[in-house]
Amino acid sequence: MSEKFIRAISANEVAPGGMKAIELDGNEIVICNCGGNYYAIQRRCGHMNAPLEKGTLDGTYLTCPMHCIQFDITNGEALSGPVLPNFGQEIPSPMFGEYLQNIGILMKDVRTESIRTYTTKLEAGWVQIAL
């Protein structure tokens, strides 16, 4: 069965190396421009649902703004787990330390899933996405 493409954004709405979050048919999607190649991924991180367009795009590797999990946007694969907080030799205040400990306990069992990707094509200056 052939995929049905939906016109999403004009290609010049995202500069090379940039990302844009859109909503398409109820799906939250981020469109990434990697040197003229457009990729579309689910907007929410596979770990704790952070909005990925606020992260950093380096080539085809995207780093989540919340816990620095990295994804390969060509296939959605999670390339790392969350980065643990590291305060070095600084000792956090007892209250903050306790808070971090509780966060750590809550996060312990949170799995990091790969994210969904969508097929894209560029036609007549428009980025189209197959849903």
Add this chain to the structure above:
Amino acid sequence: MNIQSRKKALRYFFEKVVGPLGFKFTPDADLMEFLLEQEVKLESKHGIPFCPCQPLRDDRIRDMKIVCPCIPFHRKHFDIIKRCWCGLFVHKDVLDPNKLPQLSPKEVGIE
């Protein structure tokens, strides 16, 4: 996340750091795979991909100097021996990494 995926990402990001410093990944593919795998394991344990061939001393200032790629912290030494300590990176002109001995700073006269 699996080890192979993380190795792929580390390779991508390390290449960007060591290239401008005049280094490249060792042409010895087996060694490269092995060392990257050890770094992935260290990263999953400590949150940081430390050099797998140098000891952690529980001293943050010293330990941060062996975060891979540690070339900027040991530039003078590594430029003389044309490789990093563990051999994951070699100078760009090196074709046969097996000919490069692992000499300490003392042996090359900089300590």
